[in-house]
Amino acid sequence: MSSCVFPGSFDPVTKGHMDLIQRAAVLYDQVTVTLMINVNKHGCIPPEKRMELLRKACADLPNVKVDRWDGLLTDYMRNNGERCILRGARDTAEFESEYRAAVINRQICPQAETLILPASPEYCAVSSSTVREIAAFGGSIVPFVPKGLAKEIGRLLSK
Numbered sequence: 001m002s003s004c005v006f007p008g009s010f011d012p013v014t015k016g017h018m019d020l021i022q023r024a025a026v027l028y029d030q031v032t033v034t035l036m037i038n039v040n041k042h043g044c045i046p047p048e049k050r051m052e053l054l055r056k057a058c059a060d061l062p063n064v065k066v067d068r069w070d071g072l073l074t075d076y077m078r079n080n081g082e083r084c085i086l087r088g089a090r091d092t093a094e095f096e097s098e099y100r101a102a103v104i105n106r107q108i109c110p111q112a113e114t115l116i117l118p119a120s121p122e123y124c125a126v127s128s129s130t131v132r133e134i135a136a137f138g139g140s141i142v143p144f145v146p147k148g149l150a151k152e153i154g155r156l157l158s159k
């Protein structure tokens, strides 16, 4: 059975993330979306809520499951016998940082290969940070977050 792990902060999950997840779900028998605590990013939405949102967003995708890991991604890969890390790149700058992360991860855990998928043009400007900014000022985030979740995400992000 082919499988991959899509790690991220998902603070909150966006249509850009979902586009990647749906594309990966066609390529792999099983996709695990794993909420990671990024030590370089101060989280906005509590991790339990982010998990809840991810579960709702992925509910209709039978071969996608949601998980959480508070440690090193390479330990997660090893512990779960996973070999493929899925990441996205919205532009060349992001490709470079994803490329560096892929090299480091492979040095720590040689079994872990990274698949970097280019963002779809319609979502290449969508980011969790933009969603947070718009919601903080009461703007509409409907075009950027998964269907049916805008109200809940808006409530979590409004100041």
Ligand code: ADP
Binding pocket: 007, 008, 009, 010, 011, 014, 015, 016, 017, 019, 020, 038, 041, 086, 087, 088, 089, 090, 094, 098, 118, 119, 120, 123, 124, 125, 126, 127, 128
């Ligand atoms: P992290 O803190 O690990 O970067 P994010 O949730 O910000 O977590 O992103 C997780 C992954 O999703 C990253 O590889 C990022 O490039 C990718 N990603 C985020 N937004 C988009 C998008 N709009 N289109 C494609 N990939 C995206």
